[in-house]
Amino acid sequence: MYDFAAFSQPETWVSLLTLTLMEIVLGIDNIIFISILVGRLPVALQARGRVIGLGLALVFRVLLLLSISWVVGLRTALFTLPLSTPWPVSGRDLILLGGGLFLMYKSTTEIHTRLQGEEEASASTTGRATLLRVVLQIGVIDLVFSFDSVLTAVGLVDNVLVMILAVMGAMGLMLAFSGVVADFVNKNPTIKMLALSFLIMIGLLLVMEAAHQEIEKGYLYFAMGFSLLVELLNMRLRTKAPPVQLRDPQFD
Template identity: 70%
Template sequence: MFDFSIFSDAQAWISLLTLTFMEIVLGIDNIIFISIVVNRLPPEQQQRGRTIGLVLALLFRIGLLLSISWIVGLKEPLFHIDLPWTESNFGVTGRDIILFFGGLFLIGKSTTEIHTKLQGEEEHEGGAPVYSTMTRIILQIIVIDIVFSFDSILTAVGLVDSVLIMILAVILSMAVMLAFSGLVSTFVNRNPTIKMLALSFLIMIGVMLVMEAFHKEIEKGYIYFAMFFSLLVELLNMRLRKKVEPVHLRDSTFD
């Protein structure tokens, strides 16, 4: 089914490493989302939830890679809409529909999480934290996995011709993300400002997906640079806050 002889060519290995790196970069937003929603589970179930989420993402990506002709077909218009401010019809594709509703879901979910954090964690009458069910969390992960999988696979198709290289790159990238997902989740959830920043990133990505649904392409390099720069500034702020000593007031004596 697959021709493994392509790996006798050094170019195939370069393509594999390049695509694996790209898949890891594109999967950062997926890890962030999974880390945040899995935090709604009881502590003893969170690692299981992260693993299930990333395994589902892997299965979605491999399944889509084995259906490349269908993926390419999603870029063909399903119907057209007459827009009064343009001279041509707007062709709505299957990809546009998936990106539009996926983007809205990401915006809505991230905004709800921010609202919850600002209002305080939901509690029972006894003060114990409210946990979500595994089924509900997995359903949310499935929705966003589908959206991010399309973005990831379309990038892979544009970079590499070999389906075997694409599948291996996806497997390697998912293995790396699975290895570090626990550390990312712990870091995000232990630092409220980082968590708020991560939720803001997800809103920005959701807006980008909606704009792409309307054929307004945004260079992803700008998005990832903005995310990296904001994260760097926040890390510097965190380090500065640790170094700053609290101010101690002295008693004043009056004559």
């Protein structure tokens, strides 16, 4: 599992690059969720919140990789529901179900808050948006995304050292650009609403995976990318639109 000699082979470096890119793609939803949550913190604490959030994600992933046999064992059924067709439920199913429901709930409440116009008030109220509370919420969803990330890594390579290096590289890049992503999401209301909508879809995807309904994630990420492209074109079009001319009352 810890084959250092494998790094003398080009195939290992190709696997490392491929897995790093895959981890970045899988981490997009993670960083968006973190960006939205820390956006409710005072400006002085937002950068610290992002660093702590991504740091927790890295720690969870590395710890899970170091206990890879336990993670794989989570696929073993804990009990079976007595339905018309027996339904085995594993530890992985319970984690995905809880994480998916939490993600759907949190994204829905964020959308409701924005529609009610309560965002500015809540962001300025330290009692409702403390760093500790935000970090705890980030930690919950980090754990769920980490399981998904680790299980994907196990399916691609069998060298734990390659997995750890790929995760560290991906997290380093995401940390470097997290501020840019967070500013872009939080400064553009339509992008933020789009991101929250897709987080609901990702939560639903996790729930369906817990119910043993496998859906190709590539379809969802393609839809996310296409919707983002359309919204960027709309934003560009709005900047090109001519300013509204108000009529002078003296000519009425």
